[in-house]
Amino acid sequence: MNPVRRNRLLLILALVVAAGIAATLVTWAIQRNITYLYTPSEVLRGEAGQHARFRLGGMVAADSFKRAPGSLEAHFRVTDGDAQMPVVYNGILPDLFREKQAVIATGRMEGDRFVAEQVLAKHDETYMPKEVADKMGMAHKKHDVQAPGAAPATEMK
Structure with a gap:
């Protein structure tokens, strides 16, 4: 094999390997x-x-929020209509955090409770993240419950 072709082949091979490692x-x-x-x-x-x-x-969940006096550690439960998960968060909660409102908490499971690193609350009357809205909609259908804000079903004659 010609030395120039061999060098080009080695260069191309090195580029392919580098691209694979980077990917x-x-x-x-x-x-x-x-x-x-x-x-x-x-x-x-x-x-x-x-x-x-x-x-x-x-x-x-309603009546689930508790905070120890003089502490930033908050305890509450998150529900989807079928189940509830206890959550612990150590920090300042968003101003719009309330019971019976949508929430997204980021964190990990520790035993049988969820330890949140970040808590996001719904920011206005009509907004809910699409993923949460879809999953809550499935829970409403499963339990044959009317979704909040939805018009009641009426028969057309």
């Missing part, structure tokens, strides 16, 4: 930083994994 590293980094959204029912079924970082979405 592998990018894929690995993206997979480590992806946080999937799960509802409490899905978490209790084991779909989220025990040590994975993920987002827990649903509604803050």
Whole structure:
């Protein structure tokens, strides 16, 4: 083989290997930083994994919020209509955080409770993240409950 062709072939081979390594590293980094959204029912079924970082979405259950006096540690439950998941968050909650409102918490499972690193609350009357709205809509259909804000079904004559 001609030395010039051999050098070109080695250069092309080195570029292909470098591109493969770069693609592998990018894929690995993206997979480590992806946080999937799960509802409490899905978490209790084991779909989220025990040590994975993920987002827990649903509604803050009524009469579930508790904060120890003089502490930033908040305890509340997130529900999707089928199940409830206890959540612990140590930090300042968003101003719009309330019971019976949509919430998304990012964190990990520790035992039988979810330890949140970040909590996001619904920011206005009509907004709910699409993923949460879709999953809550499925829960409403399953329990034959009218979705909040939906017009009642009437028969047309």
